[in-house]
Amino acid sequence: MKSGGNTAEKKVVALCGGVGGAKLAWGLAQVLSPEQLTLIVNTGDDFSHLGFGKTGLHISPDLDTVMYTLANRNNRELGWGLQGETWQCMNALENFGGDTWFRLGDKDLATHFFRTQQLAQGKTLTQVTAELCTALNIAHRILPMCNEPLPTLVDTEKGTLAFQHYFVREQCKPVVRGVQHLGAENSTLSHEVRAALQDEALTHIIICPSNPLLSIAPILTVSGLRELLQTLRKKIIVVSPLIGGQAVKGPTAKMLRELNIATHTASIAHFYQDLLGTLLIDDSDAHEADTLQQYNIRVQTSKTLMQTDADKIALARAIIYPL
Amino acid sequence: MKSGGNTAEKKVVALCGGVGGAKLAWGLAQVLSPEQLTLIVNTGDDFSHLGFGKTGLHISPDLDTVMYTLANRNNRELGWGLQGETWQCMNALENFGGDTWFRLGDKDLATHFFRTQQLAQGKTLTQVTAELCTALNIAHRILPMCNEPLPTLVDTEKGTLAFQHYFVREQCKPVVRGVQHLGAENSTLSHEVRAALQDEALTHIIICPSNPLLSIAPILTVSGLRELLQTLRKKIIVVSPLIGGQAVKGPTAKMLRELNIATHTASIAHFYQDLLGTLLIDDSDAHEADTLQQYNIRVQTSKTLMQTDADKIALARAIIYPL
Numbered sequence: 001m002k003s004g005g006n007t008a009e010k011k012v013v014a015l016c017g018g019v020g021g022a023k024l025a026w027g028l029a030q031v032l033s034p035e036q037l038t039l040i041v042n043t044g045d046d047f048s049h050l051g052f053g054k055t056g057l058h059i060s061p062d063l064d065t066v067m068y069t070l071a072n073r074n075n076r077e078l079g080w081g082l083q084g085e086t087w088q089c090m091n092a093l094e095n096f097g098g099d100t101w102f103r104l105g106d107k108d109l110a111t112h113f114f115r116t117q118q119l120a121q122g123k124t125l126t127q128v129t130a131e132l133c134t135a136l137n138i139a140h141r142i143l144p145m146c147n148e149p150l151p152t153l154v155d156t157e158k159g160t161l162a163f164q165h166y167f168v169r170e171q172c173k174p175v176v177r178g179v180q181h182l183g184a185e186n187s188t189l190s191h192e193v194r195a196a197l198q199d200e201a202l203t204h205i206i207i208c209p210s211n212p213l214l215s216i217a218p219i220l221t222v223s224g225l226r227e228l229l230q231t232l233r234k235k236i237i238v239v240s241p242l243i244g245g246q247a248v249k250g251p252t253a254k255m256l257r258e259l260n261i262a263t264h265t266a267s268i269a270h271f272y273q274d275l276l277g278t279l280l281i282d283d284s285d286a287h288e289a290d291t292l293q294q295y296n297i298r299v300q301t302s303k304t305l306m307q308t309d310a311d312k313i314a315l316a317r318a319i320i321y322p323l
Numbered sequence: 324m325k326s327g328g329n330t331a332e333k334k335v336v337a338l339c340g341g342v343g344g345a346k347l348a349w350g351l352a353q354v355l356s357p358e359q360l361t362l363i364v365n366t367g368d369d370f371s372h373l374g375f376g377k378t379g380l381h382i383s384p385d386l387d388t389v390m391y392t393l394a395n396r397n398n399r400e401l402g403w404g405l406q407g408e409t410w411q412c413m414n415a416l417e418n419f420g421g422d423t424w425f426r427l428g429d430k431d432l433a434t435h436f437f438r439t440q441q442l443a444q445g446k447t448l449t450q451v452t453a454e455l456c457t458a459l460n461i462a463h464r465i466l467p468m469c470n471e472p473l474p475t476l477v478d479t480e481k482g483t484l485a486f487q488h489y490f491v492r493e494q495c496k497p498v499v500r501g502v503q504h505l506g507a508e509n510s511t512l513s514h515e516v517r518a519a520l521q522d523e524a525l526t527h528i529i530i531c532p533s534n535p536l537l538s539i540a541p542i543l544t545v546s547g548l549r550e551l552l553q554t555l556r557k558k559i560i561v562v563s564p565l566i567g568g569q570a571v572k573g574p575t576a577k578m579l580r581e582l583n584i585a586t587h588t589a590s591i592a593h594f595y596q597d598l599l600g601t602l603l604i605d606d607s608d609a610h611e612a613d614t615l616q617q618y619n620i621r622v623q624t625s626k627t628l629m630q631t632d633a634d635k636i637a638l639a640r641a642i643i644y645p646l
Contacts, residue, residue, distance in 0.1 A: 106411035113416055
């Protein structure tokens with residue numbers, strides 16, 4: 001799967017959230033060596049589940065999606081979780097009338113047990129993620145955006161919902177009024193995230209085509225991260241998550257409309273205006289390039305839809321080696 | 324499986340611990356209707372596992388063994404857990420280097436998740452056990468000995484061990500110096516246990532052939548329980564866990580030797596001397612009956628080894644209808 005080509009002089013950090021981010025992360029991992037690529041992953045959707053007193057299983061859905069995808073163990077049929085997964089525990093729990101709206105596969109449970117127990121023993125999320133990656137034979141570095149909790153809350157017509165309650169339990173149906181990030185003031189830039197971004201050899205900072213409001217915004221709220229990125233904007237490439245005014249998957253377009261934000265690439269440029277850099281838009285949106293001139297950014301076009309593994313690698317290469 | 328015979332006038336409470344207790348409990352449940360039989364089960368071996376902060380999964384091994392056995396869903400090959408069990412979670416956790424000395428099957432995990440979450444929501448262990456029994460189609464009443472934690476600790480040559488650490492992790496190998504029950508002063512007789520024992524229609528209180536020190540002693544330390552039983556000693560029948568100086572299973576005989584207690588039925592009579600009643604000993608120990616005279620108790624003999632379902636039913640009938 002490794003592509004050829006002289007990529008040795010490239011050094012890349014990619015910020016990613018859910019499925020779209022994981023796809024590009026996978027493509028990048030095929031093009032770049034472990035020394036060349038670091039992934040910083042959203043943990044704003046982390047939550048405590050099957051609550052035991054104050055705490056429960058510590059679930060990090062985006063971290064897991066990126067890990068399982070890079071390990072080539074992601075469940076492609078479901079679009080989440082592990083391949084070859086079984087559901088004995090959930091089925092039995094359903095029989096008891098327990099909480100089963102968030103489907104935890106039998107194999108997947110082990111990830112949450114291990115993470116939760118290691119965190120309880122005082123390790124950081126960064127340390128535990130590294131241990132999980134080692135066990136899953138993932139060579140590329142995956143970093144949580146921070147070690148502190150920084151949960152995303154979604155203000156909706158049905159009230160303020162914890163992210164997974166909005167995203168999974170309510171299936172993104174409630175109309176969104178706004179998004180909150182709780183605890184940013186207590187978050188800190190981890191040593192590992194800071195070192196990755198301050199590496200002078202860094203050539204690219206890629207913001208993956210993940211939901212800007214739900215997957216990338218939480219990362220940008222980590223104390224000090226946005227300010228650091230602002231000093232590095234020449235290196236930043238945002239891959240637009242919109243194609244022809246639609247998101248490939250998930251609620252991005254629906255949310256933008258609910259927040260009265262136009263679903264075209266200029267909204268993406270506007271959202272990231274203090275960070276860009278280069279905005280990479282889909283070939284089919286090339287006609288919007290004129291509307292982007294006001295942002296004083298570089299605009300690049302490529303095929304951004306990632307349906308096949310070849311698509312993911314091609315997009316990764318298009319970013320690293322623009323025509 | 325229901326045996327015939329006029330048992331309508333019988334009303335029975337059985338105190339039981341692990342596997343031996345569950346076998347007799349199953350036999351009794353075939354002979355007696357749900358209205359006639361209540362099981363009071365040891366929870367001294369309950370523990371918190373895969374610790375999340377201060378709490379973890381609330382595991383009640385003896386309750387589960389009795390529940391799964393009465394539901395005809397126990398794993399007969401293993402002697403514990405559920406039949407048709409799978410181990411996807413444990414295998415994945417093992418790959419991470421997680422805690423796997425206590426094997427939790429995928430289906431079994433649901434029991435612990437449900438119990439833990441319901442307890443966290445403020446229900447009592449008695450309530451949660453009733454809900455689990457309903458979901459498992461168990462008609463007979465299964466009561467935990469109390470709702471408060473009352474953990475059994477085993478003092479050994481290797482230090483004081485939590486019960487499951489001694490029993491499962493260390494496989495009962497360390498030499499035992501003594502047994503402690505922590506928190507008896509904070510335990511209370513639950514309304515349900517008290518009502519079952521104070522029922523004037525009660526004809527039999529059976530102490531199952533479980534390990535006296537590890538499975539029955541914790542029950543007897545529940546605040547007020549021993550005193551209540553002392554007023555009911557005429558109804559009490561202890562089934563000796565020893566056959567020819569050996570325990571059928573588990574560490575009973577080994578522990579007695581380590582504590583310098585002779586492994587004969589007189590030691591059982593001595594242990595329960597303030598509660599007996601009737602001591603039912605195995606046919607093969609009939610020659611020891613003379614040594615039991617000093618305890619001023621009734622002695623009954625029967626085949627007590629329960630290898631087949633027929634054995635379990637026969638022993639239950641021998642207790643309820645002595646010759």
